[in-house]
Amino acid sequence: MNGESHEDREQRIRKLWKTLDTRSEGQLDLPALKKGLRTIDHPLKNADDLLHDVLKAVDTSGDGRIQFNEFRVFVEHAEHELWQLFDSIDRDNSGGLDKDELRLAFRRAGLTISTSKLDQFFDEVDTNHDGEISFDEWRDFLLFLPASQSSLRAMLSYYSATTNVNQEGDVHINDTLQGFDFLPPPGYFIAGGLAGIVSRTATAPLDRLKVYLIAQTSPKEATVKAVKDGRPFQVLRNFGRPLVDACKDLWAAGGLRSLFAGNGLNVVKVMPESAVKFGAYEAAKRFFAKIDDSDPKHLHPTSQFLAGGIGGVVSQCLVYPLDTLKFRMQCETVSGGLHGNALIMQTAKKMWTQGKLLPYYRGLGMGLAGMFPYSAIDLFIFENCKNYVLARKAKQARCHEDDVEMSNMTTGIIGATSGAISATMVYPINLLRTRLQAQGTVLHPPTYKGIVDVTIKTVQGEGIKGLFKGVTPNLLKVAPAVSISYIVYENSKALMGLR
Template sequence: MILETANAQDARVEALWSQLDTRKQGHLDLNGLKRGLRKIDHPLKNADHLLKDVLKSVDADGNGEISYSEFHQFVRQTENELWQLFKSIDRNSDGRLDKGELRTGFLRAGLRVPDSKLNQFFSEVDSNNDGVISFEEWRDFLLFIPAETPSLKAVMSYYSSTVQMNPEGDVAVNDELINGLGYFAAGGVAGIVSRTTTAPLDRLKVYLIAQTSTAETAVQAAKSGAPVVAAKQGAKSLLVASKELWAAGGMRSLYAGNGLNVVKVMPESAVKFGAFEASKRMFAKIEGHGNPRDIHTWSKFMAGGFGGMVSQAVVYPLDTLKFRMQCDTVSGGLHGNKLIIATAKKMWMKDGLRSFYRGLPMGLFGIFPYAAIDLGTFEYLKRAVTVYNAEKRGCHEEQAEPGSFMTAFIGGFSGAFGASLVYPLNLLRTRLQSQGTVLHPRTYTGIMDVTRQTIKGEGVRGLFKGLTPNLLKVVPAVSITYVVYEKSKQALELH
């Protein structure tokens, strides 16, 4: 042990025991240990879950109490392990640790600790604020670390647990909770900006999906000298559809349903990204390392799927109302709030609450693979670019994340890839939601019926109707969403 005789160590341990054993009973149970740690203002004083592990580590005979001899043996063994760990970090062997040595030690241990957390940890351990950590400071701060052989991973896990308790002994509003709320806020802002920007393309997509006329009918109408009928009955081109939407109400028609969309998208995006980040943390704990950045690729895809399903279920009634409102927007008809109220009343009068949830199973079935592919692919590619940049620049990953252009490119690719694969499910779900409207008067009995009628009337190609405007909307929408989301996370200092 460093510059300390056995007698000096015994005296120090005995003095510490005397402070912990506040009632001078000669032994400590869990409550007694908590009282003693509060007296010396130790970081573990309110961390009940860790104290139970400490008690088990010290209590050699397993009787639920710590005797002085057990405590003395625990301290000697733990201090020796901490000394070995300290020496492995102290590369210049000067008996002091600076931030550079600590950062290098964490990197060698496979831990990429953000600078903000490293600085916070360093200031906590450096009790005399002299800019370096002595072994005495290191030892006193980490003495009760619940690990047989302390490692830097155990140290960081221990530290993260101790800083989450408030003076009353309750779990404080810690970084993880604050970050969780921040992810919801960042997701909500990203959704609003993205949906408002691409609202006309979304309107065009829904309009085309609602068209069910067959190409054969259009051909027959053209042959019989009825080009107007052919144009109405045939699959609408983008140009024709755009002209008809403009004729139905100008710019207002292109943004029909956007107010409702904004009301819908804020909780949708907030819940999607919030649930996604929460799922990543859950999988990180399941995998045993606790770092959401390092979860397995399949875990990222599963987390994305869960996030998508939760958000879809939360906002599905508003989604259905929006689709039906868009399909009831015609020239000379109701617009704005009047149309929203009229559409909602019509839905309620026809089938009650069930009207708002038509196609939900298909929606959840379709959103899981889409969200999994979209969010999972984005996270995978972003991580790959970040690691590449960090290695190329020789810096921490925090300083190597993709810029706005690369983020937009990755987001657009992941969104288009996911949307293309699950588009048929999205089309069938939209038709179930919009059935019985002015633009889509046809009705269905369920998922199998809408599938059968679509393929029978329009062929397999009918399952991909509106894909082009959908991709024209998805690529910029998802790109904008991810750029705004990542920038919002940076502004909120989320990691």
């Protein structure tokens, strides 16, 4: 095997044994084996679960310890299997494996591996970095791969289970969930924050328009008169009037500046909100992937849904007081009144005098009840549509999904769709929450005792359709906002090398 004599192999195995047996006890239990593997910096040095399997496979006597004779038999058997696998991949019989040979071998075995993962694996095994993997390097890295599973599929599973290359290029063992190991790299939070700032600023006028319409509780006189007079066509003609009239009113209140009222707070609020949402979502995906023993990119649908909801809830709890302050400030913006920082300070003081911290958290229950399904549905639809598109492109190109790219247009269309569907489904909850937040302001003078009270009064005064008041400008805002958010998020991740 590889031109090595029996004596040389025996000497090499004994040398490896002495290196592993750091205590010179002539046997290895689990702690001793682990310490020995750390001495040679083997990938299994911290993978406790796999080490139990190795100990069980080598310890044929079943006494919980490995003796030299057991170790030698195991090594000889494992090396024979690894040589057969190595030789089958080495198509040009050069005695070394290059990346093209490995890629072709995976393809022949019906496996797809991304270019980045192949590069990572190759760099790990090619210890002298000469551009090819020798059998010695191959053997040393895969020595403890169970002999009965010496196949490319088993090798790939072994590598994925033992090593995980993080975004900074450092290698760490992916053994047990310790501390906050499931937290994603900071880049995900940065990308999320940038996505929120860009999308929210671009759609600030539409958000302002939505809040203005939600705060109004009485229909326009023209519509009421048309209904009383029995003129249905006039009612239909006046259907879009609230939107037009609202635009006129807001422009009269302060021109372009009025349309961006609250955007300063939006930026202060949305950066941490979006950053935490996407960061918590990625963390939740890793957490559920650990529990399900699966890939974070291909979670079970239930886990995917829950991860999206958790991301939204965590971010909502963080920024809810700022959200309430923004809504109240927008509802205090009138022609000839205060603007900018002066209005923010006045609104904040007024809220504090009304009940200290309580007004800042009014409607939080409904906010969380609305945010969980909104975020869950939005991220669930986006991720599944994205995975479908990538899988289809990868199949057409006959490559791994990580090696194909999704255009910004496709990303935007999927994002707009997922955002519109989720926003429409939870809109009544958000409307009631907003009215609880805005109660007692100039534009929304009514006050409520709680969630049940605001629901009853809204339905009694405006009917079921009142629960969807402002849904049109909301969709006009949500669709482009979510679309822009996902485009910025995905591109920011790509720039930082995140997947």
